[in-house]
Amino acid sequence: MAQPDQKKFFENLSGAGKAIAVLTSGGDAQGMNAAVRAVVRVGIYVGAKVYFIHEGYQGLVDGGENIEEAKWESVSSMLQVGGTVIGSARCKEFRTHEGRRAAALNLVLRGITNLCVIGGDGSLTGANLFREEWSGLLDELVQQGKIDKESAEKYSHLNIVGMVGSIDNDFCGTDMTIGTDSALHRIIEVVDAIVTTAQSHQRTFVLEVMGRHCGYLALVSALACGADWMFIPEMPPADGWEEQMCTKLSETRSRGSRLNIIIVAEGAMDRHGQVITSNIVKDNRARKKRLNIIIVSEGAIDTSNKPITSEHIKDLVVKCLGFDTRVTILGHVQRGGTPSAFDRILASRMGVEAVLALLEASADTPACVVSLCGNQAVRLPLMECVQMTQEVQKAMDERKFEEAVRLRGRSFENNLNTYKLLAHRKPQSELPISSFNVAVLNVGAPAAGMNAAVRSAVRVGITEGHKIFAVNDGFEGFAKGQAYLGLVELLAARGKYDEFCVPIVMVPATVSNNVPGSDFSIGADTALNAITDAFECLLQLTEARSRYEEFCIPMCVLPATISNNVPGTDLTIGADTSVNAIVQTCDRIKQSASGTKRRVFIIETMGGYCGYLASVGGLAAGADAAYIFEEPFDIRDLQANVEHLTAKMKTSIQRGLVLRNENSNENYTTDFIYQLYSEEGKGVFDCRKNVLGHMQQGGAPSPFDRNFGTKIAAKAMLWISRKLKETYRKGRVFANTDDTACLLGMRRRALVFQPVVELKNETDFVHRIPKEQWWLKLRPLMKILAKYKTSLDVSESGQLEHVVRHRRPEESEGVPA
Secondary structure: OOOHHHOOEHHHOOOOOOEEEEEEOOOOOOOHHHHHHHHHHHHHHOOOEEEEEOOHHHHHHHOHHHEEEOOHHHHOOOOOOOOOOOOOOOOOHHHOHHHHHHHHHHHHOOOOOEEEEEEOHHHHHHHHHHHHHHHHHHHHHHHOOOOOHHHHHHOOOOEEEEEEEOOOOOOOOOOOOEOHHHHHHHHHHHHHHHHHHHHHHOEEEEEEEOOOOOOHHHHHHHHHHOOOEEEEOOEOOOOOHHHHHHHHHHHHHHOOOOOOEEEEEOEOEEOOOOEOEOOEEOOEEOOOOOEEEEEEEEOOEOOOOEEOEHHHHHHHHHHHHEEOEEEEEOHHHHOOOOOOHHHHHHHHHHHHHHHHHHHHOOOOOOOEEEEEEOOEEEEEEHHHHHHHHHHHHHHHHOOOHHHHHHHHOHHHHHHHHHHHHHHOOOOHHHOOOOOOEEEEOOOOOOOOOHHHHHHHHHHHHHHOOOEEEEOOOHHHHHHOOHHHHHHHHHHHHHHOOHHHOOOOOOOOHHHOOOOOOOOOOOOOOHHHHHHHHHHHHHHHHHHHHHOOHHHOOOEEEOOEOOOOOOOOOOOOEOHHHHHHHHHHHHHHHHHOOOOOOOEEEEEEEOOOOOOHHHHHHHHHHOOOEEEOOOOOOOHHHHHHHHHHHHHHHOOOOOEEEEEEEOOOOOOOOHHHHHHHHHHHOOOOOEEEEEEOHHHHOOOOOOHHHHHHHHHHHHHHHHHHHHHHHHOEEOOEEOOOOHHHEEEEEEEOOEEEEEEHHHHHHHEEOOOOEEOOOHHHHHHHHHHHHOOOOOOOEOOOOOOEOOOOOOOOHHHOOOEOO
8 A cells, every 4th residue: 555655546647648549359259449538538638649549459450530539428338238339350460570571560650659459369469479579670661661760769668558358357456447347248148038938838938148268158057046966178077978967867857946057158168079959958848847048158068078968968868868959159249338337447447557557668668568456457467377277278288177277367276165065965875964053134224136145055055064044024023933834834835836855045144135125215325325235234143142141153254235334345145236237227218308309317226324226326437527525525526516517518429427426415305306406407408307216226136246156155055154163162152252143245356254242333323334445436537528627546457477386275265256
């Protein structure tokens, strides 16, 4: 952390006299436009000239109109557009020395020595080669008389910064690439839609997803939708997989379950190199299970490097089981559509960091790539990341599949381990013997992703051998003994559903997936206040241990609330789904003004006293302002915002968007702000207002929330099991230390168990928010991208880190988010 006298602020950096070019290359990915927008606006903001390079490297080689100076308004209304509006193309010429020399000439003629490349590892490798050859290329241009020596000296070095745009998430060094989250949204939307028709006809479904050389999409979508079987390139199935898969599908149907999913990567192979296709699974319907869905990653292989295709899987299921089977190949649907809120925010943050890296670069600075590690934007040496990415493919080619999984990084390996833990049920005889009873309950208002967390906790609890109890109606139901009633109901259903013929599991009340407990069932505070209630409840139980020994048991809280206002965690279950709902609504609202006169929309969001939804939703939707409780404002600020919007509306920008957190100010209400803007904007723009309300709490959980809830619940249950064993003495559990009552949260780059008593001092209980909130650092980005003059502390930026090889899980307590 920088000392006060070492603080570094973005506004003190100058781009005067510098020129930055941005291009997109390789396959398109949702969110690329958000990255382009950020580079253009931040570059102009600091006084640099910024250029579009249309059609990727082809435009760089061809020059002419393909290299166009960008204006602030050039990137308006592109945040919500998928693909890349500046185009992308494969370029054979750039692979030749002559082609790169032509590209160098086109840049020098415009004074461009800073290049931002958005693409995959191939595109970034080409950019690094271009940089390494730069001096030699300029010497050749001088010898050919195309530039003079003065120009060669003036533009003697080329700075390169990369951002990874790829839906496959196949680049080492970053937890997520631009476009991956949006592709997962497309996949899960299809799975959710298929489930209803499959259940109606007792069908098995095989889904083939993209990922020719990386199974991330298949893996995470399988984890998010609870797929029965999965094929990915990094983990080919062992010999005899056909029989094992069919046995599992048959057992699932025999238990009366109505849903099975198989996911296949498009290039999947078995361990002998045989192709596995989605058609391997079609035409059998002799069992009771009414739906099987198989998801295939497009690059899945077996351990002998034979491709595994969807058709192959379909045929296998039809032949062996007789199930009525269908294949769905998603194809380029995964690349299309509107980018998710996550991808917009990720790309915007990366774009700002990329410009900052270019401004600070010198002739000795190596080419770097902006990456996401946990919840932090970091810079890594480009070629270190490329080399590790190539090592993954080499390991797979040599059939060192465990090594390939390890090289993919901790996030990939943890996802895979969690999937194995949840997808494959051990026989009763193999389960450990446990005398422990574990209860699971939800507290407060609902949050999307809670069901995924409960499912995960229950299954892991059963795997650990515990008896699981489900508590109805939270702590109120717990006090009334409704855990027993819930168990009785499940036991009574055993005659109808064989699935209940197991030790009934319940996620520890601590493991409750909806930690956000709200005392308010009506009103704006409902969602935002929920989170602190569950935290407070656990804190009260912990403090009561001295009087009641019954509370001397391991307890864990999982933060679940749309408001993201839980102390001890950067993110909560449900917040991502809510932000996406806000952003999608804002997109529609802005689109409604297309073709009309200038208009400003005032939107009210939930959140109680926490401004997370308004701030992050505003950044993702391209808002001009967002009013929140944590950042006090007065009438002068409102007037300044009106004047700023008035000036913008007199240019080509036709629409404005203002978000207001519901409890941001008791006097400056949504109605007040709407009336103020309407009055002061007369003659320039008109106003409309919209209160989003409880639609922010509903809808299907996003892939992120499903995956996040699943992983942290599994980790929490394993922690509960470990603590139960550690505190078991003389026939009973006695857990009375602070570290046995924890909240599991994401802190920067790791999942951390934090004693609730330690979090007490970090909490503002009056307003139900943490005293420090990381996302407040994102607010200046929103203001900069909306052309406000503001201050941005970038003291933590600028350090070039290095790619760290993933250690084995037992070597590290932290778990990447």
